[in-house]
Amino acid sequence: MKQFIVDAFTDIVFKGNPAAVCLVEQPLTDEQMQLIAIENNLSETAFVQAAADGNGFDLRWFTPGSEVDLCGHATLATAFVIFNECNFKESTIVFHTMSGDLFVNRVENGYEMTFPAYELTEVPVTAAMEAVLGVCPEEAYMGRDLLCVLPDESFVTDYEPKSEALLMLDGLLVHTTAAGSNGFA
Template identity: 55%
Template sequence: MRQYVVDAFTDSVFHGNQAAVCVLDQWPDDELMMNITRENNFSETAFTVREGDKWHLRWFTPGGEIDLCGHATLGTAYVLFRFYEKDADRLVFTTLSGDLIVTKEGDLLEMEFPAYDLVPVKVTDEMEQVIGSRPLEAFMGRDLLCVMESEKTVRELAPDLEKVKQLDGLLLHVTAAGMDTDCVSRSFAPKLGVAEDPVCGSGHCHIIPYWANVLGKDKLVAYQASKRGGTLYCRREGNKIFMAGKAALYSVDELFFTGS
């Protein structure tokens, strides 16, 4: 099985978010895909199979399959454009979140994702204790989004990851206005076996709608302030989020195993 490791939302390796991408002729069983994912131990491993003029794409975390992942979609598109669809400028992925489209936009790859509807929720003492600082506001989509006082606060947070599992929402995102970008954020996913997601594309389907409304503009530059860091060039159109970034190839591997 051919596997590629790509750093997404960066133009150089050792930054951005790592994704393993397995390009397949047919689907293996789910147990094997989970074993490969756990062996990689990245936040996501993507598996894709060509089906007609589309590619069927599935994402797995060490904790199980997930319904939406931005950085592994970007990584998969990068691999397909570079090695399998060299003359294409547009790819369509069939996923658990419907058809996702990735297009070449100059030196960027732009993904079209659904925006999550954000429902305001009460800021609680539990949130403050778990996160280590009291949010100014909180919202629920698929994930919990907490708005913090400043970029400095976001960068310095050290949440209690075991207690993060007790909060509502699949992931926890913390965000604030940026000093050099429109917004900064960090994303934590201990429920999925991932302590901190270095750059979370699906998280920005929560983050960008919030900041687009607050800042009154639909084009934003976002920075994920993890140790690896990553930049996302985003725009909102109706209920869609267009998210663009670069990617860098780290390795091309052959996987060897016997059975599942």
Template identity: 55%
Template structure:
């Protein structure tokens, strides 16, 4: 089985968010996919098999289990297909737990068409403040909890309490603020999935970009993820969908040994 490692939402290796991408002829066992994911120990490992209709069935696994949506591993998967398997195509379609997702080549960007999460405003609580270290101005809930902080510096300098984050509602926690250079600056935390901080979170921006699009009254959002690795995301709202674009860089190509049980 071929396994590629690519850094997404960056054009430099060692930045952005790394994802392992496994391209397969048939599905291994669930147990094997989880073991491969834990061996990689990235926030996501993507597994895909080509279907008869020309689409690819795509699944994402974190060290804590399978997840319903992942942006950076989808971008990385599209990048790998365009570079090695579908060199003449301008668009690939993935069938996923979140429905059909596309990745298209648009000049020097790979652009994904993702569903935007519907956000419901929720009360700011003392528990949120204790987990983040800063009291949010606003809090919103989709799949994840989105907390809006007063300043960009609050986002960059936050030292979140991972155990207290686990007790908050929502699958992930995203903290965000209006940026000085960017429309938004954010960080993402997923201790419930055994990922303390996700370096660049595509599915998180399916919360963050709808919020800032409405707040700023603009369709196009240029976002910066202020993790240690950092990343840049180009977004455009199209109704209930997010066009999420970024670049990618190849780090490695490997062959998973055929001695691995369950392949």
């Protein structure tokens, strides 16, 4: 099996969002994939192999703690490896995932990805949110992840997360946003 470390969302070494990409040639067990993700110790390790029917690729993502159902930067990293290291000639890659089929298109200046959108439902702002974030959100929404709308973009740009505290909140991940000078931060 070949493995690559790819910095997504950048063209500068040691910048962006790193992900491991494993090109699977022989089947791996869930336990083996989890152990590889633990060893890599990156936010996600992607495992990709040609689909059995020859149409696209099967793609799974593991964090050091568990398998996740969707990961954008690791999908982009996987597409980069397939296009550039595997000499994939088509302009579109189809990934079969737990979240359905995902498409990555090679375009002139990079790649375009098509992903499912999680439906968000407004939820009450809680004292726990304020305690963890250090500011009371103006609004909060739940999909797979918790999204908190903060009163000012400086709260988003200056926030230094405390991983242990974030685990107190509902949702797989916690996202923050605020109205900024050019839209949303």
